[in-house]
Amino acid sequence: MTVKKKRPQKSLAAGRPPVLHRPKSISRKSTKALINRVHLLEKRKQQAKSKGDIAEEAAINAEIKALGGLERYQEASLQGQRHDRGGDSSRVLMEWLEPCLSAHELSPDRPHLRMLEVGALSTQNACSKSGYFEIERIDLNSQAGGILQQDFMERPLPRDDSKRFDVISLSLVLNFVPDPRGRGDMLSRTTQFLRAPEQGLGSESLKANFPSLFLVLPAPCVANSRYLDEERLAAIMESLGYSKVASKTTQRLVYYLWKRDPNFTGPGRPFSKKEIRLGPLRNNFAVVLG
Structure with missing residues (x-):
């Protein structure tokens, strides 16, 4: 007489469709790196455009696209709005x-x-x-x-x-x-x-x-x-x-x-790109008016 092997009991969850797991969020380090890279590429693209360098502009656009484009940049920005990131x-x-x-x-x-x-x-x-x-x-x-x-x-x-x-x-x-x-x-x-x-x-x-x-x-x-x-x-x-x-x-x-001031008529004084801090580790963020 053959003894039937007892099948292991399945849990209720076994009959359910697989749970859709959300992809893990972008790490803080990756978020920062992506945002900084896109900013740098946008700056280089603007420089290429001002020089009329169509080939360089196309190459930069391709690199931005490879990174995921503006959509991926926005995902990184949304990650930055999470409570654990500020x-x-x-x-x-x-x-x-x-x-x-x-x-x-x-x-x-x-x-x-x-x-x-x-x-x-x-x-x-x-x-x-x-x-x-x-x-x-x-x-x-x-x-x-x-x-x-x-x-x-x-x-x-x-x-x-x-x-x-x-x-x-x-x-x-x-x-x-x-x-x-x-x-x-x-x-x-x-x-x-x-x-x-x-x-x-x-x-x-x-x-x-x-x-x-x-x-x-x-x-x-x-x-x-x-x-x-x-x-x-x-x-x-x-x-x-x-x-x-x-x-x-x-x-x-x-x-x-x-x-x-709603009564301000202007125009105000112009501001050029003027170096006000020295040092090799400074960034080049500037605002020019006029």
């Missing part, structure tokens, strides 16, 4: 603005302020969840619904205040512009999209914060550049009619809130 930069903006917003008639149920978020990666950041803002989000390569695919430098200029904004967010956007003059042009262009405070928002604390520009940069752009430091950045912004309301520096990032 998180959502707009949380800092809300920390600064929440006191003046909550102290007045502005309420999360009745958004009164218009925000333009340039380089938006998500519709679920702190500003979006606050309920205080009517937000328009744009990006060169939209990755989500609710984000318009648009180049800020090609966005049509507003004809009246109904198309202007109370606050513009440039979070880790200016550093992606490949050349110093282009960065100056971007900062200058923000002034054309900001409106004067509405009569209904006439409290002194609101006037002290709006209209404004939220600017976030990698810390080395200001702390370790040959051509830019805190004093020079403040002078550049003042020449555009901005004054600093708040700032914060971490190991990785610098955050600024700049309030613009």
Whole structure:
């Protein structure tokens, strides 16, 4: 008599379809390396374009594509917004603005302020969840619904205040512009999209914060550049009619809130690419105006 072998008992999970495992996130080291490489390639591409070197420009485009293109760069940027990597930069903006917003008639149920978020990666950041803002989000390569695919430098200029904004967010956007003059042009262009405070928002604390520009940069752009430091950045912004309301520096990032004088007419003084720090380990981040 043959003894039947007892089959091992299967768990309930054995009959289920395989679980879809999410790919592991990009490591912090890989994220930084990818972002830095793309920035360097974009700078070299701009130089090749200015020289009319079509072959070099094509080769650089091919290398950027091999790295995954703008989509892969954005994935790396989104990784940087995770809580364990510094998180959502707009949380800092809300920390600064929440006191003046909550102290007045502005309420999360009745958004009164218009925000333009340039380089938006998500519709679920702190500003979006606050309920205080009517937000328009744009990006060169939209990755989500609710984000318009648009180049800020090609966005049509507003004809009246109904198309202007109370606050513009440039979070880790200016550093992606490949050349110093282009960065100056971007900062200058923000002034054309900001409106004067509405009569209904006439409290002194609101006037002290709006209209404004939220600017976030990698810390080395200001702390370790040959051509830019805190004093020079403040002078550049003042020449555009901005004054600093708040700032914060971490190991990785610098955050600024700049309030613009709606009565400023300009033009301000020009700024060339001038070396202000010496040393072989400095980076070449610069802003040129005029």
